[in-house]
Amino acid sequence: MSWIPFKIGQPKKQIVPKTVERDFEREYGKLQQLEEQTRRLQKDMKKSTDADLGRWLSTCTTGWAAMSKSAMKISLDLLSNPLCEQDQDLLNMVTALDTAMKRLDAFNQEKVNQIQKTVIEPLKKFGSVFPSLNMAVKRREQALQDYRRLQAKVEKYEEKEKTGPVLAKLHQAREELRPVREDFEAKNRQLLEEMPRFYGSRLDYFQPSFESLIRAQVVYYSEMHKIFGDLTQQLDQPGHSDEQRERENEAKLSELRALSIVADD
Amino acid sequence: MAKHGADEPSSRSGSPDGEDRASEDRSLLHQRLAVQELIDTEVSYLHMLHLCASDIRSRLQQLPQGDLDVLFSNIDDIIKVNSRFLHDLQETASKKEEQVQLVGNLFLEFQEELEQVYKIYCASYDQALLLVEMYRKEPELQQHIQGIIKAVVPQAGSSGLSFLLVIPLQRITRYPLLLQKILENTLPDASAYPVLQRAVSALQDVNTNINEYKMRKEVASKYTKVEQLTLRERLARINTHTLSKKTTRLSQLLKQEAGLIPRTEDKEFDDLEERFQWVSLCVTELKNNMAAYLDNLQAFLCFRPHEFNLDIAEGPAVQYCNLARDLQLEAFLKFKQRLEGLVWQPLCSLAKALLGPQNLIKKRLDKLLDFERVEEKLLEVGSVTYEEQAARHTYQALNSLLVAELPQFNQLAMQWLGQILRTFVTLQRDLAKQVLQRAEGSMAQLPHHHVPEPAFRKLVEDTLGRTSNQLHSFQETFEKVLPPPTTQPLLPGSERQVQALLSRYGPGKLYQVTNNISGTGTLDLTLPRGQIVALLQNKDTKGNSGRWLVDTGRHRGYVPAGKLQLYHVVPSAEELRRQAGLNEEPRCLTPEPVRAPVPSIPTVNQVIAAYPFEARSSHEVSLQAGQPVTVLEAQDKKGNPEWSLVEVNGRRGYVPSGFLARVPSPVLWGWNLPS
Numbered sequence: 001m002s003w004i005p006f007k008i009g010q011p012k013k014q015i016v017p018k019t020v021e022r023d024f025e026r027e028y029g030k031l032q033q034l035e036e037q038t039r040r041l042q043k044d045m046k047k048s049t050d051a052d053l054g055r056w057l058s059t060c061t062t063g064w065a066a067m068s069k070s071a072m073k074i075s076l077d078l079l080s081n082p083l084c085e086q087d088q089d090l091l092n093m094v095t096a097l098d099t100a101m102k103r104l105d106a107f108n109q110e111k112v113n114q115i116q117k118t119v120i121e122p123l124k125k126f127g128s129v130f131p132s133l134n135m136a137v138k139r140r141e142q143a144l145q146d147y148r149r150l151q152a153k154v155e156k157y158e159e160k161e162k163t164g165p166v167l168a169k170l171h172q173a174r175e176e177l178r179p180v181r182e183d184f185e186a187k188n189r190q191l192l193e194e195m196p197r198f199y200g201s202r203l204d205y206f207q208p209s210f211e212s213l214i215r216a217q218v219v220y221y222s223e224m225h226k227i228f229g230d231l232t233q234q235l236d237q238p239g240h241s242d243e244q245r246e247r248e249n250e251a252k253l254s255e256l257r258a259l260s261i262v263a264d265d
Numbered sequence: 266m267a268k269h270g271a272d273e274p275s276s277r278s279g280s281p282d283g284e285d286r287a288s289e290d291r292s293l294l295h296q297r298l299a300v301q302e303l304i305d306t307e308v309s310y311l312h313m314l315h316l317c318a319s320d321i322r323s324r325l326q327q328l329p330q331g332d333l334d335v336l337f338s339n340i341d342d343i344i345k346v347n348s349r350f351l352h353d354l355q356e357t358a359s360k361k362e363e364q365v366q367l368v369g370n371l372f373l374e375f376q377e378e379l380e381q382v383y384k385i386y387c388a389s390y391d392q393a394l395l396l397v398e399m400y401r402k403e404p405e406l407q408q409h410i411q412g413i414i415k416a417v418v419p420q421a422g423s424s425g426l427s428f429l430l431v432i433p434l435q436r437i438t439r440y441p442l443l444l445q446k447i448l449e450n451t452l453p454d455a456s457a458y459p460v461l462q463r464a465v466s467a468l469q470d471v472n473t474n475i476n477e478y479k480m481r482k483e484v485a486s487k488y489t490k491v492e493q494l495t496l497r498e499r500l501a502r503i504n505t506h507t508l509s510k511k512t513t514r515l516s517q518l519l520k521q522e523a524g525l526i527p528r529t530e531d532k533e534f535d536d537l538e539e540r541f542q543w544v545s546l547c548v549t550e551l552k553n554n555m556a557a558y559l560d561n562l563q564a565f566l567c568f569r570p571h572e573f574n575l576d577i578a579e580g581p582a583v584q585y586c587n588l589a590r591d592l593q594l595e596a597f598l599k600f601k602q603r604l605e606g607l608v609w610q611p612l613c614s615l616a617k618a619l620l621g622p623q624n625l626i627k628k629r630l631d632k633l634l635d636f637e638r639v640e641e642k643l644l645e646v647g648s649v650t651y652e653e654q655a656a657r658h659t660y661q662a663l664n665s666l667l668v669a670e671l672p673q674f675n676q677l678a679m680q681w682l683g684q685i686l687r688t689f690v691t692l693q694r695d696l697a698k699q700v701l702q703r704a705e706g707s708m709a710q711l712p713h714h715h716v717p718e719p720a721f722r723k724l725v726e727d728t729l730g731r732t733s734n735q736l737h738s739f740q741e742t743f744e745k746v747l748p749p750p751t752t753q754p755l756l757p758g759s760e761r762q763v764q765a766l767l768s769r770y771g772p773g774k775l776y777q778v779t780n781n782i783s784g785t786g787t788l789d790l791t792l793p794r795g796q797i798v799a800l801l802q803n804k805d806t807k808g809n810s811g812r813w814l815v816d817t818g819r820h821r822g823y824v825p826a827g828k829l830q831l832y833h834v835v836p837s838a839e840e841l842r843r844q845a846g847l848n849e850e851p852r853c854l855t856p857e858p859v860r861a862p863v864p865s866i867p868t869v870n871q872v873i874a875a876y877p878f879e880a881r882s883s884h885e886v887s888l889q890a891g892q893p894v895t896v897l898e899a900q901d902k903k904g905n906p907e908w909s910l911v912e913v914n915g916r917r918g919y920v921p922s923g924f925l926a927r928v929p930s931p932v933l934w935g936w937n938l939p940s
Binding site for chain 1: 482486546547551565580582585588606607610615625671677684686687689694705707713718721724725728729735
């Protein structure tokens with residue numbers, strides 16, 4: 001909704017003091033931005049936790065759940081390969097990996113649920129106030145229009161020659177104007193009071209959500225660290241640097257290439 | 266090279282003993298000569314090798330290093346091995362009696378090394394020859410090479426390089442022959458005999474193995490290449506020869522499928538192949554899954570919460586934004602890079618390595634079919650063509666190559682796979698550690714960091730409940746920004762109309778039009794904003810409650826209910842009174858109301874048409890305002906009281922009941938509402 005004051009093509013009669021209008025504009029502008037940001041943030045948060053449980057192979061799912069699922073597939077496929085039946089060592093390793101992935105996925109689910117409850121829903125709730133706010137602003141706008149129209153009418157009669165019928169019409173116009181002006185002023189005042197309060201409320205409102213978000217990460221990653229730490233102890237030789245690993249990979253590749261049946265390229 | 270010695274002294278002794286001994290002596294002499302030949306030739310061989318490797322090679326500087334590597338291959342290794350061999354050989358010279366046995370043992374000792382080192386040289390010899398041919402075609406280069414060789418090894422003659430390069434091949438094939446000669450001249454009961462026998466067969470084995478190795482290498486390099494041929498190139502390759510080959514293979518396969526001919530069962534190979542297929546599957550699946558995982562990681566990295574500005578300057582929100590940014594830019598990025606380098610790349614290389622063996626296995630099957638057919642022919646006919654023989658050999662070479670190397674391949678592949686998986690696990694742990702460190706750092710700055718998790722969750726729940734209520738109250742507030750509807754100004758001149766409606770219907774039934782109404786149907790009214798109307802029915806004849814029947818004072822008709830608003834009469838009553846007060850004078854000036862003295866017409870409850878009505882169908886009848894009608898039925902055929910059957914002007918038809926009025930007071934023709 002764009003708030004374009006004073007653009008109705010009539011001579012700029014500033015019946016509402018400029019300062020009042022400016023204040024309103026500023027408050028409303030800030031709120032609009034906030035609404036936009038909140039909406040985007042909410043959408044993004046939702047995307048990052050949206051667990052698309054049914055369709056693995058889809059590359060549309062993003063975020064933690066998708067990663068967790070694809071990690072689980074790695075171990076699952078390995079486990080189902082016939083080689084595991086023949087090779088005990090391989091079977092042990094792959095089983096351990098599979099167990100780790102499954103446990104991690106469970107923790108991920110928990111994290112997703114927690115975030116759903118403490119971040120996404122509150123965000124949504126905050127966002128749901130905006131329609132009402134916008135309606136209220138629209139009504140104020142309407143009232144302003146009416147106010148200006150009637151004000152113009154009054155001024156028109158005031159400028160005319162003061163004959164009997166003119167006086168009667170002028171009186172009538174003034175009578176019409178009064179309630180409308182009062183209505184507008186009431187609406188304006190109310191909004192100018194409430195909007196900043198609402199805007200300010202977000203400070204307190206969002207803090208618990210973000211605290212919760214950080215804590216959820218701590219919980220999840222400490223579990224992940226423990227799980228994979230144990231697994232590393234079980235499987236790997238810890239302490240190899242990246243360069244060492246690269247060299248190991250190179251060595252294996254050379255060994256393979258040394259075979260005649262492997263094509264050189 | 267030392268040649269055979271002088272003529273042997275012929276023995277003319279007649280006695281058998283003497284003859285035996287003479288022949289023994291002869292054999293011994295020949296044996297010693299043969300051994301000497303071995304040693305002498307070894308010396309000159311080694312000398313020649315040195316000349317090639319050092320003098321000639323160093324002078325062929327203008328050839329690229331790659332070429333030199335192909336030409337001279339592993340000649341340095343050969344020199345090393347043969348130097349040691351010669352040294353040990355020369356040492357045996359002092360051992361006199363045992364020399365022959367020692368020589369035999371020496372060969373057995375060196376068998377493995379010789380095989381290892383010569384097979385490489387022999388396998389690359391063909392390529393070296395190709396290079397030599399190439400050089401021969403360039404006269405200048407050729408001259409230069411010839412010049413060098415002539416200076417160093419004059420006896421090389423015009424064959425030049427090829428003469429020199431073939432020498433190691435000649436040597437290794439010569440060993441069995443030299444040993445054979447020694448063996449021939451050894452007495453069967455000598456202790457050296459069995460050793461020599463073993464040595465001979467050992468060196469023969471070495472040569473066989475070297476040949477086999479060479480053939481395998483050739484076959485492998487021929488078939489491992491996965492050629493990227495265009496369709497046109499593929500088509501160009503098809504000729505009668507290839508077609509006949511393929512059809513023959515196909516028919517062979519079909520015959521096997523049909524059970525007409527036995528299939529060559531090779532359990533060993535089948536098991537190997539099966540295992541290879543599983544390994545392939547493992548690698549391919551892992552690669553695909555890893556690709557999906559990386560894609561998801563990439564998508565996850567696109568989500569950037571820290572780029573949103575909620576305009577919150579401090580507190581947990583800021584903490585979170587900083588944390589998220591750190592994680593994106595550092596922890597996760599590093600994880601992704603390590604993953605790509607240490608897991609993804611190796612997987613790709615491993616997957617590529619699968620292609621060679623896969624191709625060879627396919628080729629082997631083709632060649633197997635050829636082989637079987639040739640075997641059949643052999644059985645039937647007894648002989649085969651040269652080509653068929655070659656096909657047999659190709660199959661055998663492929664088969665033995667695969668049988669020899671597939672187990673190794675499988676094992677290496679699985680080892681590597683295991684390595685890759687372990688690395689994956691370690692990378693996950695490292696990522697977790699990185700994130701945890703940072704997240705714990707952020708958490709330490711949170712207001713409730715000291716609160717244990719369960720208690721914190723309760724706290725958040727409570728807080729959110731409270732703030733939710735707060736939000737709710739905001740929402741209500743905003744919805745209430747709508748004070749009670751203000752009274753709209755009356756249209757000029759409408760006060761009396763309003764008064765009339767008021768007295769007729771009562772205050773609760775008056776509505777004001779909030780927006781201009783333009784009627785579309787014949788029964789719909791067109792009214793300006795502000796007009797006051799009275800409600801007759803809050804639904805139309807079809808029961809639609811969005812369309813109301815109203816009375817404007819002059820007309821009746823339907824209007825959309827949404828554009829009506831209950832009209833509060835109270836202030837306007839004051840208004841009216843004031844207005845009335847203003848207008849009183851003019852009214853007094855008007856003459857007597859038009860109401861003439863009422864003639865004594867009996868008061869009857871006559872039903873008249875209060876409003877004009879246009880009949881829209883033959884079932885309806887038109888009315889004029891004020892027309893008296895006779896009501897025949899106060900409802901229609903379906904019992905709907907909205908319509909009445911009336912007779913007017915001699916015609917019958919249905920009219921809306923609301924358009925009729927019962928008039929108890931004296932009837933005047935052309936009665937109208939006071940305007």
